[in-house]
Amino acid sequence: MSTTDSHLNAEWQRPTPSGPSLRKDLWVTLVLAAATALSVSLTRSAGVFTEAPVWQVALWVALITLPLALRRRWPEIVAVTVSVVFAAGAMLEASDMLFSNICLYLAIYAVGAWSRHRVAAKWVRVTIVAGMFIWLFAQLIVQANQLTMMPDLSREGFFSPYAAFGVLQVLINLVYFGAAWYFGESAWKSARNSTALKDSTAALTVERERTAAQAITLERVRIARELHDVVAHHVSVMGVQAGAARRILSSAPGQAADALTIIEQSARSAVDELHTMLGALRGHDAPGSEPTNQSSSTRGIAQLGELADESRTAGVPVRLSIVGEERPIPATIGLSIYRIAQEALTNTRKHAGPGVSTDLRLRYETDAIELEITDDGVGPRRQFGAAVASGASAETTGLGQRGMRERVAAVGGELHLDSRPRGGYLVRARFPLMKRETV
Structure with missing residues (x-):
C-alpha cells in the first residue's frame, strides 16, 4: 500500500x-x-x-x-x-x-x-x-x-x-x-x-466557474478598453473640429463645412468600429453582425498613417517616421501599438494646448519594436512619471494611461510616460520580439 x-x-x-x-x-x-x-x-x-x-x-x-x-x-x-x-x-x-x-x-x-x-x-x-x-x-x-x-x-x-x-x-x-x-x-x-x-x-x-467568471471579467475589461480607445479618439476629433467650425462659421463658411465633414466622418468611423465590436460579441452567425472591411481587432502598424492623417485633419501636425527594417510582428503587439498611438494622439489634442506638433516614431530593433510619441505642447499635464508595464504607480491615472499599461503588460512590454525637460510630453512603449535567425 x-x-x-x-x-x-x-x-x-x-x-x-x-x-x-x-x-x-x-x-x-x-x-x-x-x-x-x-x-x-x-x-x-x-x-x-x-x-x-x-x-x-x-x-x-x-x-x-x-x-x-x-x-x-x-x-x-x-x-x-x-x-x-x-x-x-x-x-x-x-x-x-x-x-x-x-x-x-x-x-x-x-x-x-x-x-x-x-x-x-x-x-x-x-x-x-x-x-x-x-x-x-x-x-x-x-x-x-x-x-x-x-x-x-x-x-x-x-x-x-x-x-x-x-x-x-x-x-x-x-x-x-x-x-x-x-x-x-x-x-x-x-x-x-x-x-x-x-x-x-x-x-x-x-474552479471552472471561477475561471469562467475571471474570463468574463477580463473580457469586460478588454471591451471597456477598446470602447474607451475608439470613443475617446473620435470624440476628441469631433470636439476639436466642432470648436473650429464654431469660430469660423460666420467668417469662413467653406472651412466650417470642411470641419463639419470631418466630424461626420469621425462619427461614422466610430459607429463602424462600435458596430464591428458589438457584432463580434454577438457572434459571427448572429443577424446584423456582418464584419466591416477593417475591424478594430485587425488594426495595427499599417494603420498608423491613418491616425497621423486624422490628427493633421484635426489641426495637430504629426510627423510619422519608421526606423529600421520592417518585418511582420504579432497581431497582438500591432494592435497594442495602434491603440497606444491613438490614445497618445488623443491626449495631445486634449491637453497639449494650441500650436502643438507631434512626432510619431516606430523603431524596428533586432529583438524589439519601439513606439515613441512626443509633442512640444505647453498645456496642463498630469505628472505620471516613469512607469513600467506592471503599472506600479501610486498615483491615480486616467483610463487612457491605465489602458496603455494594461495593453503593454499583456504582451510583456515596457511603458514610459513622462514630461519632457524642454516642454511637452513623451510616451514610449517597447515590445520584445524574438530575435531573427542569422545565416
Whole structure:
C-alpha cells in the first residue's frame, strides 16, 4: 500500500448510513431471520442438531440475525456478537448448516466495508478469524481421538482420509474468511474512491466557474478598453473640429463645412468600429453582425498613417517616421501599438494646448519594436512619471494611461510616460520580439 493510500485510509471515514438505508437493512434482516428459522427447522427435521430445546434455537436465531440490522451502524459490535452466537450455536447444537455461515459472512464483511475506525476493524477481524481457526483446529484434534465421530473416515497413515477431511475444512474456511475480508475491504475502498471522485468533480466545477467568471471579467475589461480607445479618439476629433467650425462659421463658411465633414466622418468611423465590436460579441452567425472591411481587432502598424492623417485633419501636425527594417510582428503587439498611438494622439489634442506638433516614431530593433510619441505642447499635464508595464504607480491615472499599461503588460512590454525637460510630453512603449535567425 502506498504512502498516499495509507494517509487516505487514516483520514477518510465512511459516512454513517442514512435513515432509508437503515430501514432497508432492517427488512433484509427480517427476511434473513425468517430464512434462518426455516433452515433450522429443516435441519432438525433431518435429524441434525436436535439436542437443543426449541427456546434455545429460537433465541439463537434471534441473536445471530437481528443484530445484522445495525451492521452498517456499529459493524465491530455486530461482528463480535454474531461470532460469539455462531460458536455457541454450534456447541449447543442449536445451529444450522447454511444461514449461520451467511450471517457470519455478512458480519465480517460489514466490518471491512463500513467500519469508521480502520485499525479497530483490522484487529476485530483478525481476532474473529484467529478464534475461528483455533476452534476449528481444536475440534479436528478432539474428533481425531474419538472414533465414534465420523467412524467411516480412517485415521491410519501419514495422510489419512480424516487428515484430508481436516485439510479440506481448513481450505474452505480460508476461502470463506478470505472472501469476507477481501470483499469488505474492496467495498470500503470503492466508497472512498467514489467520494474522492465526487470531491474532485465538485472542486473542478468550482474552479471552472471561477475561471469562467475571471474570463468574463477580463473580457469586460478588454471591451471597456477598446470602447474607451475608439470613443475617446473620435470624440476628441469631433470636439476639436466642432470648436473650429464654431469660430469660423460666420467668417469662413467653406472651412466650417470642411470641419463639419470631418466630424461626420469621425462619427461614422466610430459607429463602424462600435458596430464591428458589438457584432463580434454577438457572434459571427448572429443577424446584423456582418464584419466591416477593417475591424478594430485587425488594426495595427499599417494603420498608423491613418491616425497621423486624422490628427493633421484635426489641426495637430504629426510627423510619422519608421526606423529600421520592417518585418511582420504579432497581431497582438500591432494592435497594442495602434491603440497606444491613438490614445497618445488623443491626449495631445486634449491637453497639449494650441500650436502643438507631434512626432510619431516606430523603431524596428533586432529583438524589439519601439513606439515613441512626443509633442512640444505647453498645456496642463498630469505628472505620471516613469512607469513600467506592471503599472506600479501610486498615483491615480486616467483610463487612457491605465489602458496603455494594461495593453503593454499583456504582451510583456515596457511603458514610459513622462514630461519632457524642454516642454511637452513623451510616451514610449517597447515590445520584445524574438530575435531573427542569422545565416
